[in-house]
Amino acid sequence: MGIELDVKSFDNALKILSKKYKIFAPVRLKGKGSFSDTDLVTYGEISSYKDIELSEKSRYSPKEVIYPITQTLFYFTEDEYKEPEIDDKGIIVFLRPCDANSYLKLDNIFLKNGPYEDNYYKRLRDKVKFFVIECTKGFSTCFCVSTGSNKFLDYDVFFRFDNDKITCDVKNDEFSYAFSGKEVEFTPEFIEKNEIEVKLPDIDKISQNLEYVFNHELWDEYTKRCIACGRCTVSCPTCSCFSMQDIFYKDNPKCGERRRVWASCMVDGFTDVAGGHSYRQKYGERMRFKVMHKIYDYKKRFGTTMCVGCGRCDDVCPEYISFIKIVSKVTDAVDRGESK
Amino acid sequence: MILDIDTKLLKKNAYRVTKQRGITALRIRVPGGHLNIKYFDIIKEVAEKYGNGTVHITTRQGFEIPGISMEKIDEINELISPIIRGLKDEGVQIEDEEGGYPAAGTRNVSACIGNRVCPFANYDTTALALKIEKLIYPNDYHVKIAVTGCPNDCIKAHMQDIGIIGQVEPIYDPSRCIGCQACVKNCKRRVTGALTFENFKVVRDPNRCISCGECILKCPTSAWTRGEKYYRIVIMGRTGKKNPRLAQTFIEWADEESVLKIIKNMYDFIDKYIDKTLDKEHVGYIVDREGFKKFKEEVLKDVKLPKKAKVANHIDYTGYRYERNTIYD
Ligand code: SF4
Ligand code: SF4
Ligand code: SF4
Ligand code: SF4
Ligand code: SF4
Numbered sequence: 001m002g003i004e005l006d007v008k009s010f011d012n013a014l015k016i017l018s019k020k021y022k023i024f025a026p027v028r029l030k031g032k033g034s035f036s037d038t039d040l041v042t043y044g045e046i047s048s049y050k051d052i053e054l055s056e057k058s059r060y061s062p063k064e065v066i067y068p069i070t071q072t073l074f075y076f077t078e079d080e081y082k083e084p085e086i087d088d089k090g091i092i093v094f095l096r097p098c099d100a101n102s103y104l105k106l107d108n109i110f111l112k113n114g115p116y117e118d119n120y121y122k123r124l125r126d127k128v129k130f131f132v133i134e135c136t137k138g139f140s141t142c143f144c145v146s147t148g149s150n151k152f153l154d155y156d157v158f159f160r161f162d163n164d165k166i167t168c169d170v171k172n173d174e175f176s177y178a179f180s181g182k183e184v185e186f187t188p189e190f191i192e193k194n195e196i197e198v199k200l201p202d203i204d205k206i207s208q209n210l211e212y213v214f215n216h217e218l219w220d221e222y223t224k225r226c227i228a229c230g231r232c233t234v235s236c237p238t239c240s241c242f243s244m245q246d247i248f249y250k251d252n253p254k255c256g257e258r259r260r261v262w263a264s265c266m267v268d269g270f271t272d273v274a275g276g277h278s279y280r281q282k283y284g285e286r287m288r289f290k291v292m293h294k295i296y297d298y299k300k301r302f303g304t305t306m307c308v309g310c311g312r313c314d315d316v317c318p319e320y321i322s323f324i325k326i327v328s329k330v331t332d333a334v335d336r337g338e339s340k
Numbered sequence: 341m342i343l344d345i346d347t348k349l350l351k352k353n354a355y356r357v358t359k360q361r362g363i364t365a366l367r368i369r370v371p372g373g374h375l376n377i378k379y380f381d382i383i384k385e386v387a388e389k390y391g392n393g394t395v396h397i398t399t400r401q402g403f404e405i406p407g408i409s410m411e412k413i414d415e416i417n418e419l420i421s422p423i424i425r426g427l428k429d430e431g432v433q434i435e436d437e438e439g440g441y442p443a444a445g446t447r448n449v450s451a452c453i454g455n456r457v458c459p460f461a462n463y464d465t466t467a468l469a470l471k472i473e474k475l476i477y478p479n480d481y482h483v484k485i486a487v488t489g490c491p492n493d494c495i496k497a498h499m500q501d502i503g504i505i506g507q508v509e510p511i512y513d514p515s516r517c518i519g520c521q522a523c524v525k526n527c528k529r530r531v532t533g534a535l536t537f538e539n540f541k542v543v544r545d546p547n548r549c550i551s552c553g554e555c556i557l558k559c560p561t562s563a564w565t566r567g568e569k570y571y572r573i574v575i576m577g578r579t580g581k582k583n584p585r586l587a588q589t590f591i592e593w594a595d596e597e598s599v600l601k602i603i604k605n606m607y608d609f610i611d612k613y614i615d616k617t618l619d620k621e622h623v624g625y626i627v628d629r630e631g632f633k634k635f636k637e638e639v640l641k642d643v644k645l646p647k648k649a650k651v652a653n654h655i656d657y658t659g660y661r662y663e664r665n666t667i668y669d
Contacts, residue, residue: 032565034557036455036462036508040565060562069561070515230520231560245519245540261540262518264560269520 002186003179005166011048013178017092018047021129024065025094028053043093052094054161057139059316061237062095063106066124073120075257091127094159096135097190098142098308101149102237103128108302109240120260129156129172136191141311143324144191146198149308151190158188198324200305201331206296209334214288218329223284225319230264232313232323233290238306241265265290291326345410352480354441355413358406365396365406366416367444368423369477371430372451372469372487373401373495379423390416400448400484413440431474443478445620450486452495454506461489462506462553463569468596475600481610482620484578485603491531491552491572498586501623502606503574504599507551507592509567509648514541516563523555523564530554551592570648571599576624576657585659590636593648601643609638628657 005013014023025046032040041053042060074081103125110121132155144150156172157179167186170176206213233239243263248256263270266286271279280286298306313323347357355364368383383403387395392407408416417440424441428434434442449472452458454465465487472485487504488495497503524535524542534548535555542563544555551572556564570593577587594602606623613630615621627635632655645651 029565032562034559034562035459036506036553036566036569037464040562042562068515069518229522229558229560230518234518234560243519247539250539259540262561264518264520267518267520267522 002160002167002169002184003181004184005168005179005181007049007164007166009179009181010166014047014049016178017175021090021092022087023047023092023094024062025052026054026056026058027051028056046094049164049166052161054133057142057310057312057315059312060235061102061310061312062093062099063102063237063240065091065093066103066128067106067110067121067240069262071120071260073258073260075255077255086123089127090129091124092129092131092156094131094133096133097152098135098144098149098310099237100130100132100152100155101144102308102310103130105238105298105304105306105308106240108298108304112302129175130154131156132158132188134158134160134189136189138191138194139311140195141314141324142191142194142309143196143198143311144309145194146196146200147305147307147309149310150192150194155188160186160188194309196311196324198309198327199331200295200327201334203296203299205334205337206292206330207300209337212337213292213330213334216330216333218326218333219284219288221284222287222321222326223282225321226266226283226287227319228266228268228283228286229318230267231316231318232321233264233266234262235312235316237310237312238294238308239264241270243270265293287321287326291323291330294323295327295330343410350410350413352442352444353413353417353439354444355408355410362410363406364408364410364413365391365404366408366420367398367441367448368403368405368420369427369441369448369473370402371427371449371473372466373453374451374456374466374469376426379426382420382423386416386419398448400486401450402448416440427473427477430470432477433474434478441478443480445480446476446478446483447485449473449476450495452488452493454487454489458489458494459557460492460553462508463489463571465489465495465506468504468599471596471600472603475604476607479607481607481614482622483606483610491550497577498574499577499579500574500587501576501578502603503577503587505572505574507570507572508553508556509551509570509593510544510549510553510555510564511567512542512544513563513565516561517541518561518563520560522558522560526554526558569596570594570646571596573599573602576627576655578622578624580622581662582625583659583661585657588652588655588657590652590655591645592650593646595646595649598643598645598649602639605639605641605643608641609635612638 023046024043027044029040041056041058043062072084074083110118132152157175158169160167169186170179241263242260245259245261294307343362354367358365387393387405390408390412391405396404398404418438421437424437449469451465451469455461468487484500485502486495486497486500488497489506491505497505519540521537524537527535531554532548532550534545536543556566573591573594574587575590610623613626
C-alpha cells in the first residue's frame with residue numbers, strides 16, 4: 001500500500017520531519033557550475049519539494065553527507081585533545097537506488113575492513129534514513145543493472161515523483177506520523193535495463209591471470225590521455241580514500257587540529273612516502289589501480305563489486321575517458337585470455 | 341558616364357572609395373561576430389549579382405563585399421534591408437531601413453565566441469556586444485570596441501579604444517578543498533601565480549589575481565565556485581602609423597551597467613573635445629591631447645561603480661614609435 005501526496009502535503013511532511021532530521025537531496029545551485037551561466041547539481045539540505053532536483057544526475061554524490069570532504073577528527077592543545085561534537089539531528093537522504101547502494105559499499109570499507117570500525121563514519125552513518133527515489137529510466141551513462149545496484153529494498157520510505165504527483169511507500173513505521181494522504185495501490189519499481197550494458201570481468205579469471213592483466217598494454221593509452229585531475233574519484237559515490245592533515249594554528253602553533261580530507265589515487269601525491277618516493281607515477285598505472293579496485297580487489301574482499309554503475313566518472317572526465325569502456329576492455333582481455 | 345558622388349555620404353553608408361574608379365565595397369556589420377545564417381543568402385546574392393563573387397572577412401568580424409559598381413548602391417541598399425531590419429529588431433535605432441547603413445564611423449563591435457561555446461568565457465560576449473551596438477550605433481565617431489570572455493583576450497580587446505574583458509570573482513570553500521593543488525599549479529603556470537598553498541589550504545592574493553576563473557575550471561570538487569560577474573575595462577589601445585600601443589586597465593570589477601554608461605559617456609567626451617577642423621580624429625589621440633584625468637572625469641559622470649571596483653589613478657602609456665624604437669644593425 002502506498003500513500004498519495006500532493007506538493008503541499010509533501011512539504012508539510014518535510015516540515016514535520018525537519019524537527020528531528022536534517023534532510024538532504026539533490027539540489028540545483030544556480031550559477032555554481034564550473035562554466036559561467038551553468039548550474040551545479042549536487043547534494044544539499046532541502047526544506048521543500050521545489051528544492052529537489054530530479055531532472056539531472058548530481059555531479060557529486062551523496063557520500064559527502066556521511067563522509068564529508070574535510071572532517072576534523074580532534075582538536076589538540078599541548079596536553080589535551082577533544083573530538084568535535086556532531087549535530088543531534090538524524091539524517092534523511094533522498095537518493096536513487098545506485099547511490100543508496102553506494103552507502104552499503106562505503107560501509108564495507110569503513111566498518112568491515114579491519115578489526116576496528118571507523119567511528120567518525122559510523123556516528124554519521126548510524127543516523128541515516130534512506131528515502132529512496134524511484135528511478136526507472138536512469139540517464140545516458142548509467143549502468144547500475146550491470147553492477148547489480150539498480151535495486152534497493154531496505155528503504156525507510158520510497159518515493160515516486162511523477163511531476164507534482166507524489167506516491168510513497170512508508171516501510172519504516174517510525175515515519176508514518178509524517179505522511180498522510182489517500183491510500184493507493186503502490187509497488188515500487190526499479191530499472192531493469194539501462195541504455196548501457198557492461199559485462200564485468202570474472203574475478204576468478206583475473207586472479208588466475210593477474211600478471212597478464214597487470215601488464216596489459218590497454219593501460220598505456222591512459223598514461224597519454226588521463227591528466228590525473230581526480231574528477232572521476234571525487235564524483236564517485238564509492239571512492240573513500242583520505243589523507244591526514246595536522247594543522248598547527250598560525251597564531252599559536254601549540255594548538256591545532258587533525259583533519260582527514262578526501263584523497264584521490266589519480267592525483268599526484270597520493271602515493272608519496274618518506275624519502276620522497278612515490279608509486280604509480282604513470283597515469284595509466286593509476287588508472288589500472290582505480291579500475292581494478294572498483295571491479296576486482298574490492299569484490300575479492302567483500303564479495304560484491306565496488307562500483308555501483310552510476311556513470312558519474314564518465315560524466316565528469318574532461319578528457320572524455322570512459323570508465324565503462326575500460327571495464328569492457330578488461331573483460332574482453334580476460335575472456336580472450338591471451339597471455340603475453 | 342558622369343560619376344558625381346559625395347564620398348562623405350558614400351563612406352557614411354558603409355561603402356568605401358577603392359583603388360578602382362567607380363568601384364566600391366560594402367561592409368556588413370555583424371555585432372558580436374555572430375550572425376544568423378539566414379543573412380548569408382543576401383550576402384551571397386549581393387556578391388554574386390553586384391560584386392565579383394567574393395567576400396572578405398574583416399578583422400572586425402564583418403563581411404566586406406568588393407567589386408560593386410557605385411551606381412548600384414541604391415539597389416543594393418534595398419536588397420540588404422532585411423539585414424538592417426534585423427539590427428532594428430535587436431533594438432538599434434534605425435530610421436530608414438531601405439537606405440543601407442546609416443553610419444560607419446563607429447565600427448562593428450566585435451567579440452570572441454564567449455560562453456555560448458568557450459569553456460573559459462566568463463559571460464555571453466555576443467549578448468553584451470549587441471547591447472553596446474544598440475547604445476552607440478549609428479554614430480560617425482571613429483571608435484573601436486571589442487568584448488572578450490576572459491583575459492585570454494582572443495578578440496584582442498587590448499587593440500581597441502575600449503576593450504571589455506570578462507572577470508569572475510572566485511569564491512573558495514576550504515571545507516571542499518582536497519589539496520590537490522591543481523588550481524595552484526595552473527595559476528602559476530598559466531596565469532599570474534596568485535595562489536599559494538599554506539597549511540593544506542589555498543590562499544589567493546587578490547592583488548595578483550586577474551579574476552580569469554581558471555581555478556574554478558580546474559577544481560575537481562567545486563571548492564572554487566563562481567561569484568559575481570564583473571568586467572575589466574581596458575582603454576586606448578590602437579594600431580596605426582603614429583603610435584601603436586596596447587590598451588591598459590582603466591577599471592577593474594565594473595558591472596555591466598557601468599560598462600554601458602562609461603561607453604555612452606565616452607561619446608559625449610569625444611563630442612566635447614574632438615578637433616572639429618580635422619576630417620576625423622580617433623578618440624585615443626583626443627585623450628592624448630586632453631589628458632587621462634579629463635577623460636576619467638567625463639566618462640565617470642553619473643556612473644555608479646560597484647563597491648569592489650578599482651579605477652586607475654593614471655595610465656602610463658608608452659606604446660611604440662616606428663621612427664624611434666628600433667636600433668638597426
Ligand atoms: S566507478 Fe564510476 S560508475 Fe562506478 S560508482 Fe564510481 S563513479 Fe559511479
Ligand atoms: S577524470 Fe579523467 S582525466 Fe581526470 S583523473 Fe579521472 S580519468 Fe583521468
Ligand atoms: S577570450 Fe577567453 S572566453 Fe573568449 S574565446 Fe578566448 S578563451 Fe574563450
Ligand atoms: S583545485 Fe580545488 S581541491 Fe584542488 S587544491 Fe585547488 S581548491 Fe583545493
Ligand atoms: S582567477 Fe585566475 S588569476 Fe585568480 S587565482 Fe584563479 S586562476 Fe589565478
